Amino acid sequence: AQSVTQLDSHVSVSEGTPVLLRCNYSSSYSPSLFWYVQHPNKGLQLLLKYTSAATLVKGINGFEAEFKKSETSFHLTKPSAHMSDAAEYFCVVSDQTGTASKLTFGTGTRLQVTL
Amino acid sequence: DTEVTQTPKHLVMGMTNKKSLKCEQHMGHRAMYWYKQKAKKPPELMFVYSYEKLSINESVPSRFSPECPNSSLLNLHLHALQPEDSALYLCASSQAARSSGNTIYFGEGSWLTVV
Numbered sequence: 211a212q213s214v215t216q217l218d219s220h221v222s223v224s225e226g227t228p229v230l231l232r233c234n235y236s237s238s239y240s241p242s243l244f245w246y247v248q249h250p251n252k253g254l255q256l257l258l259k260y261t262s263a264a265t266l267v268k269g270i271n272g273f274e275a276e277f278k279k280s281e282t283s284f285h286l287t288k289p290s291a292h293m294s295d296a297a298e299y300f301c302v303v304s305d306q307t308g309t310a311s312k313l314t315f316g317t318g319t320r321l322q323v324t325l
Numbered sequence: 326d327t328e329v330t331q332t333p334k335h336l337v338m339g340m341t342n343k344k345s346l347k348c349e350q351h352m353g354h355r356a357m358y359w360y361k362q363k364a365k366k367p368p369e370l371m372f373v374y375s376y377e378k379l380s381i382n383e384s385v386p387s388r389f390s391p392e393c394p395n396s397s398l399l400n401l402h403l404h405a406l407q408p409e410d411s412a413l414y415l416c417a418s419s420q421a422a423r424s425s426g427n428t429i430y431f432g433e434g435s436w437l438t439v440v
Contacts, residue, residue, distance in 0.1 A: 242426045253329075253415055254368070254431040261426030300367055304429075309421040310356040310375045311429055315367035 212237045212303045214284075216316035224324050229273075229288040231319045233301030236282065242304040243284045244313075245275055249297045257299075260284060271295070296323045328352050329432035331416050337438045340406060346435045348399040348416030355421035357399040358429065359391060362413040374399060375421050406439045413437075 217232040235241055245257040258269025265277045275286045284301060301316040329350045338344045348357065356375045360368035373381035374393040388410075390402040399416055413434045419427040 244428075246431075251436075253331075253433040254417075256428055256430070259426065259428060304426070306423060307373070308375060308380055309423055310358075310373045310380055311419055311427045312370065312373070312381065313368075313429060318365075318367055 212241060212305055212314055214243075214301045214303050214314060214316040216299075216301050216319050218319050219317065220320045220322065222322040222324060223291045225293055226290050229286070229291045229295065229321065231286040231299050231301075231321065233284045233286065233316060234282050235284060235301075235303055237303060240279075243275075243277065244302040244304065245269065245273070245284075245286050246300045246302060247297050248300065248318075254300070257286070291321075291323045293323050293325075296321055329416055329418055329430050331414075331432040331435050333435060334433065335436045335438075337440060338403065338406065339440055340408070342406075343402070343404045345403065346401040346414055346416075346437070348401075348432060349397055350416075350418040350430070351397060352418060352430065353396075354418035354430075355396055356419045356427070357393060358417040358419075359399070359401050360415040360417060360431075362415055362434070364412075368415055372401075403437070406437075408439050411438045 213236045215234045243260045246254040258267045260277045268274045273288045299319045305312045332347045359371040362368040371385045372391045377393045392400040415434045416432045417429045419429045
């Protein structure tokens, strides 16, 4: 079975400083990995996904993530945080069941951005 | 903006009521999903439909009854719910293809309160 572990439940950064949200995965084969963001009282929005193409994946709003097989990691980064980045972030691994996808979510990391 | 539309956004129902949550997508996706999300927790998969057929039921109580009338619509019928069923219910859709890289697109969710 596949799984993901988000290493921090809460991360606080100052506006304009870098963001690092950590995610480790466990998979017996090359996984498909995603980062989703959820703003308060909203649904989930896809930030980016990795599907065994380039190991450095660029997403929306300046976020990117690097797939490192040797470290089984898929950390999310952004060079400069903005107040609007404050939200819950989920690292997700996808498994295929027939013609549908089954997502396994990490426990989430709440990003707080301060002035 | 999400292309998965959920109605209603908020629903308050008594434990003896019968109500339905509705979901619609026009992306041509043939896989549709219901997730349940409790406060400060990641979403949990409830049901998956692929080509309008139920393919996954994650041991959900029978008081939740899904229905997929056509390829664009997904309903969740609710009857005799309990207060602990109060949560955010998320609908999602994806391509129905044998690839774990399929992106799952989420709606904004329906907030359900059972009184």
